[in-house]
Every structure is written in C-alpha cells, then in structure tokens.
Amino acid sequence: MDQKINHHCAGFLSLIRQKRPLIHHITNMVVANDNANAMLAIGASPVMALSRLEVEEMTAQADALVLNLGTLNPEIVESCLLAGKAANRKGIPIVLDPVGAGATQFRTRSAKKILTEIKISVLRGNAGEIAALLGEADTMRGVDSMPTRLSPSVLARSASQNYGTVVGVTGKIDYISDGSRLFSVRNGHHLMTAVSGTGCMSSSLCGAFATVDTDQVLTSVSALGFLGVCAEIAGKEAVGPGHFHSVLFDVMYNMNTKTLASLLRIEVES
C-alpha cells in the first residue's frame, strides 16, 4: 500500500467538512433517506428535488449532482437530463448510478441516453450494471450483478474509455479507472450486502468527494475506501444488518482522517 495515496485520499474528508458542499440528488424512493443521511454524516448537505420544473434551478446552486436510476420513470429520466445539462453548464461534477442497468431495457437505454447526452464525471455501478452498459448480455438479476464475461478491473477501464468518464466498479474489491490509471480498494464488510442501498450510498459519497478535488479518480477511490473502512468498523460492532445500518452513520460521522488513512487499502493496479 502506498501511504502517500492513503493520506492524500483521507485528506478529502477534511476538505468536505470545511466546504460543506451541497449535493443535489435525483434518487430513488428506496434509499433517499439513507442517501441524505450519508451526506449529513460526512458534513455535506443533501437536497432532493425531482420535478422538471425545478431541477435546473436546484442544480445551479449545487456543488455536485448525483443521478440514481433506482426507481426511474420517464419523468425522472427527463429531470436527470435537464439537471445534467445544468450541471455541465455550471461545470460541477456529476455521478451516475445506473441502478439495474441490464435488468430491463428501459434502465439500460436510460443510462446510455444520460451517458450520451450529459458529460458524466463518475459512473459507479456493480459489475453487471457496467457490463450491461458495454453491451454484455445477461449480466443482471434484478439489481444484483451476475457473473460477467469481463473481469471488474477490465470493465472499469473499458467503460471509462468507452464513455470518457471515471468508472467505479464496486464489489468485494472495488476497481476505479479513468481509462489509463486503475486503482483498487479492498475495504468493505459482508454486511454491506445485507443492507439495501449501500451501493447507492457509495455513489452519493463519490458525489461529495468529487467536489473537493479535480482528480475524480482519486476522489472516487477515496469515497469508496471511506465507505469500506466505515463498514469494517461498523461490521465489527454490529450483530446484524439493522444495527450495522445504524452504526454505519455513527462511524462516518466520527471518522477522522488519521484513522481513515491508516485503514484504507488502496492499490495502484496500473
């Protein structure tokens, strides 16, 4: 492990707490509350607005935009496009979480449309979702990833080159690439898969971290590592997913950069 990267990445947390960035979410009804609480736990400020009548105006105030397709419909896709264009005009980072891409044509098509019409900064998904966006078939079962033809690290790099965005492929090991560089994050805890919306939470965190540095590979690595480290600590304490879910916010809130730097397991893969 490269201690210099760990310290650099951990430092982003302090910058977020100083900046208190406003993160506009267009997100799904299953995890909206968790998304908001994750933002507050790290010192960012969440706002959720969905209607096409206001998303551009709300985005114009924000420091980052998070688009999450978990319970999408045509109106939400339209709002994502409007907000995305406003974010592009303002030059703030956009994170896309293509929840369930590959599970239905509507999801795959909507995610691709957003990736085509909007300049996305970070695309964060599981292996099946990212593989589906690269044209692989049968990669998803609901919102769960199935085995993919390409490995997660290859998926991250390929999708990054294909869509011209930083890509984070999360799973047991997370891989993050900007098309040339490739990083891995080996933090995490198995209880993350027993609580709904930890993936969505990681996308929100990518949005908040993206506001404090222009190197969106490193901010995404840091966001995913941060969640993984917090999950490890919460997981040691928790007797089950209910307790874990609750403690996770406490750990995020109380995390300091020194502890974070010492526990991050980031590797430069290439």
Next chain:
Amino acid sequence: MDQKINHHCAGFLSLIRQKRPLIHHITNMVVANDNANAMLAIGASPVMALSRLEVEEMTAQADALVLNLGTLNPEIVESCLLAGKAANRKGIPIVLDPVGAGATQFRTRSAKKILTEIKISVLRGNAGEIAALLGEADTMRGVDSMPTRLSPSVLARSASQNYGTVVGVTGKIDYISDGSRLFSVRNGHHLMTAVSGTGCMSSSLCGAFATVDTDQVLTSVSALGFLGVCAEIAGKEAVGPGHFHSVLFDVMYNMNTKTLASLLRIEVES
C-alpha cells in the same frame, strides 16, 4: 401446538436462504426501504421497479411479485396489473397488500380490480381491509382497522372463498385460510404497532416464503409466524420502537430454524 407443522414451517427459512429468491416489489414510498431490508435480512433479494415501461420485464426475472397499494396512484395500479399479468404468465406467486382498502373508494376499487384481473396467490391485510373487500362498510380509519362485523377468522375464510386466493388477516392473532383450511398464528409483540410498515413487511415475507413451496397457506403461516417470533425476541430487547425497528432486522438475519420451530405458535383452527 403441532410440532410437525412448526418444523415444516421453520424449514422454509432454510430453503429461502438456499434459493435467494428475487422478489419484485411494486410498493409504497413509506416502507420501500424496510421492505427491501426485510428481504435482505432473510436472504432474499429485493428489486423495486414501478414504471409500466419495465415492470413486465422485471417480473419475468423474479421468483415472486409483491403488490403494495400504500401510496397508490393510477400509474402504479396500471403497473400492478401489467406486472401481475406477467407473473401469472410465468406462474410465480403474487402477494397483494391492499393497504387502506376501505379507507377510500380509489383504494377499495383498485384492490378489487387487481383481485379480479390477476390471479393473486396471497391476499394479506388487516381485518378492516379484508372486510372492506367483502363489502363491509366503515371498517377503516386511514390505514388502521376498525371493529368489523365478521371476526378475523371468518373474514379470512370468506375472503379466500370469495376471491379464490389464500387470505391472511393479521392482527393480535393472525388467521390464514385457503377457503377450507384455517390456521392461526399467535406470535407477535405490541411494538409492531408502534413501527410503520410491519404489516407491509409481513406481505413481503409472504412473497419470499411463497417461492419455496406450493402450499401457499403454509408458506404464509410460516412468514407471519417468522415475523411474529422475530418481533417477540426484538421486543424483549428493545426499549422503544426505534430500537425495536433496528433490532428486528438483526433478529431476522440471525434466526435459525431450530429456534424458530421452538417458538412458533401455529394452530390448526379447522
């Protein structure tokens, strides 16, 4: 109590954990997160998709479909019908939770429409909701049951005969019938009524349990008994509804079939 039934019912939990069934939910915004976490806690996999553009495709991947009318609108009713028809074509079980049927004409009418056009496997509601679907008046106040003319056990059997589906009427004692057989479940804890969505959660559990056996009376009995047993354990530990809400997921996650079998209070009523 019949130890053979208890062991049989408890065994369904192991089957769910082996199968990891995908449960497609069209559910309400109040309890969507809890529904998802209940599924994950027992080893099932939730997916929430609402748009008519994708519900048929999502249902085609699922092992069961749960329709919950808690925050319905005409688009959601349309999606329920589309998903329900897809589930019927595939032959997977469908659970209907007619939240608030009887409270408004729109809810009563929508629930009846779904019951008429779709072959529902399990109808799960409180006494007031089921009574309203049998034509009794003034059975509901919001989403809470008021005293009904017919007793819960009679409601379960009558609604089952009327709609040709297994019916679970939940309350202090739960009654489950397929029109001929009638079972009761005497598990539960008073804190269940102090947390929103425990009824909705019981419907989700009925959906997951329905995927592991064709006898939908016994799978529903087991699902309701499972939740009641977990609530009893969580309720002993909890100092209030916030703590109870959190611990309930831990208990569901850590429950084993032996403990479950020993604590189930299932009776064959007739």
Next chain:
Amino acid sequence: MDQKINHHCAGFLSLIRQKRPLIHHITNMVVANDNANAMLAIGASPVMALSRLEVEEMTAQADALVLNLGTLNPEIVESCLLAGKAANRKGIPIVLDPVGAGATQFRTRSAKKILTEIKISVLRGNAGEIAALLGEADTMRGVDSMPTRLSPSVLARSASQNYGTVVGVTGKIDYISDGSRLFSVRNGHHLMTAVSGTGCMSSSLCGAFATVDTDQVLTSVSALGFLGVCAEIAGKEAVGPGHFHSVLFDVMYNMNTKTLASLLRIEVES
C-alpha cells in the same frame, strides 16, 4: 421559565395519547417513513395518501392534515390544494412545511399558492424558508437556511401577520407567533442537524399536537419543545447520528408529561 406554560404544554402529550388522532400526510419520499414513525411514537396514527383521486376522502377522516413540499411536483401541489380545501371544509388544522421555499421558484410559488388558497393553521419552516415567503432574496441554499435580513423572531411575527396563520421558525432557538404573541423554545441538540428530516418531523408533530387544543400557538410551541427535549435526551445517549436517529423514537415513545414539563425551555418573548 413559566412553569404553568410548561405544564400546560406537556399536558398535550397525554391528550394525544388518549385521542390517537389520525394525521393525514402529503409528504416527501425522503422522510415519509420517519414522519410515520414519529406519529406512532407519540400515539398518533399516520396515513399517507398522495393521489388527487383520494386525498379529499382521506382528509375527511383525519384529525389534522400535514402538507410537506420536500419532493413536490405539480400533481402533489394539486393534491395539497384538494386535501387542504377538504380540511378547511371539515375544520381540522393544517400544517404547511414549505421545504426549500426560496431555493426554487417552483417551491416558493407553490407554498404561496397553498397559503393563499387554503386556510393554513401552522406554517413551520426554517428562517430562510419563511424569509423567502416574505419576499427576501437569497435566503436558501438547497433546503438549508442562509443568513436572513430579518431575525427569526421578527420573521415569525411578520409571516404570521402576513399570512394570517401561526408561524414557527425553527433553528437553534425556535420562535412561534400568532402575529401578536411570540414564544421561544430553547430545547434541542446539535445532532438534529445531522439527521435528515428532523424539521419535517417537527411539522408532523405540530399537526398531531394541533388536534388537542384550539390554541395553535401553544400546541406548536409544545410540539417543537417536545421534539427538542426528546433530542436532548437522545443526544446525550447517542454516539452519532445513526444511533441518535433510532433512540429519538424510543425517547418520544417513552416520554412522560412530568419529565417533559421539567425539561421544556419555553419563554414568553412578548
């Protein structure tokens, strides 16, 4: 502090538990679950219905109506107007939470439209939201209040006179006015700002408390004081916002009027 007011205000909690009022919410997807659980924790009964096809019928059964614009769209605004008119016809109290008024024109315009067309009993917001409704510019950043030209106490009184409704301006100190009288509540805990939806919860509580007395200034003072006192107790116990969020419901559920009366910090400002 005026012990007579404290005892009077604390007594409302007992009345709620006796009455078990039905509180119809048209609320946002971020906090719907918390809103519902707050109602159950104090012994009230929540119902959430959003569709214009049923809100009038649902409101006709309710003891109070809470309108929360957190994730509004034109359909929800229409439902708020329909439900509001039904509540006015029935003569039950209505609480309006103008979440994010001032952040977008759609929010400001919608809140004003509701205030104009409906007789609102209690308007509860942060300083920036209330200032925006009085025509101040640049008072909001997302759903967070920015510094306002007028002080919170002046905002409460001015907005009350302007809109002919009780106004609660919440913040470090809460101010509540009916245009002539002005009260302050100095209860609360800093972790309230680290959990999403505590403001929304305070509006729900204002709705429940409004059902047990016609003096809506005092019921609102009591509701805000109750939440603040519970937050103080939960905050002492909690190690972070996850734990705090959970414990808050326990404390609300277990609160008794004697403890509440002894901890309320209500002042008659004028």
